[in-house]
Amino acid sequence: MGDTENLNVTPLNALHRELGARMVPFAGYDMPVQYPTGILTEHKHTRAAAGLFDVSHMGQVKITGADPAKALEALVPGDIVALDVGKMRYTLFTNDAAGILDDLMVNKRDRDLFVIVNAACKEQDIAHMRSHLKGCEVEYLEDRALLALQGPAAVDVLSRLNSVMPAMSFGMGATLALGKYEAFVTRSGYTGEDGFEISLAADQAEEFARWLLSQPEVKPIGLGARDSLRLEAGLCLYGHDIDTTTTPIEAGLAWTISKRRREEGGYPGAAVVQKQLKDGVSRKRVGIQPEGRAPAREGTEILNDKGEKIGVITSGGFGPSVDAPVAMGYVASDYAKAGTPLSLMVRGKPLPARTCTLPFITKRYAK
């Protein structure tokens, strides 16, 4: 068991304990990895009904200034200037070698940008933004909680508090009244399901979470199922599938870079990205489907049919909805085509696998 003395807590810490969660240290926070029903049940419940996730450990940041969208484009390859007010975009902080410093969601609002970054990276991200965003104020919203309600029933649950919810399309965000709570709500998530992320005052979070959990469709979901859900959805986990040694192109994230930004550059590592878009990359992130029942975990070596190492798994485990092991990782580009046979070295034995397209499940985002 880890040392829990120096860990930060979210506003829902007491509620997690009351619900019987098993708590683990994660990114400096004391977080629920699972509740008594277990990861399989939590995972399947999220895809069948609605799961409540506490993601308050993530960094919520407000950027204000004369033109924060233009300013932020100096740090990310995403098209923030062209983003409409009320919409959100997934993008990346890159370094001069086009390595990925973090991934983030950017919401364009009337008077600011609202940015969500990873818990483990938030201090460095905030320092990075403060030192580079000319003419902008970067405010860390420490007094906000962040809850995610994910799954096909999420929209019905929140509609009981505000009838506008079904009208939001995926990737939209708005400041809304949810009953007596004022929240910034986006229709988004990290599970491959329809759902919402809800930013609200930390001191209201527990009461709001209790209301959500009082709804028949809603169960609490821990970080264990969050990981298996996002892996089935083919979504990257920072520090595992993407990091400073991987570029957006190698990671299969070229879709996050608009035509204008590919041409104009103007972000760290733009020259590397342009070269990789033109000449290709030596390795690519792919989905990997082990053929047997044995999961292949992060760090597992990937071999070709001659037994030569051609890659490594960066996320791997068991996919409860797929009912089979699932993984993703990087392979030499010659092996990236879906259906290519590979071997995975698990406990010294080569296990057969194939590359596959991501995601492993059909995403069900609201149109």
Add this chain to the structure above:
Amino acid sequence: MTTRYTKDHEWIRLDGDVATVGISDYAQSQLGDVVFVDLPAPGKTVAAGAEVAVVESVKAASEVYAPASGEVVESNQAIADDPALVNRAAQTEGWFVKLKLSNKTELDALMDQAAYDAYLKTL
């Protein structure tokens, strides 16, 4: 047939020369949902404390260590076919292997039920 336990949460129960080995109910509750087991082929010999099997939950893989030295005479096909049986019946039908022990006195060093229960309280 006394059940004895290791500090790594394996149990072992001797019946004649052959001992049945599994993981404790505490261990299965800590692992969570078991989705895969990697079992040894009969004939494999293991030393006390050496890895004899692997149990995988959704989250992670964990080694199962032999509580005593011996030769694997049988692996439990039922948990290979239905890994969740380890969660449902860790100390009965969810056993892992049967070992023909080479030195039964090794069992004397292991905890009995009362000692194991006391040990769990310290965790």
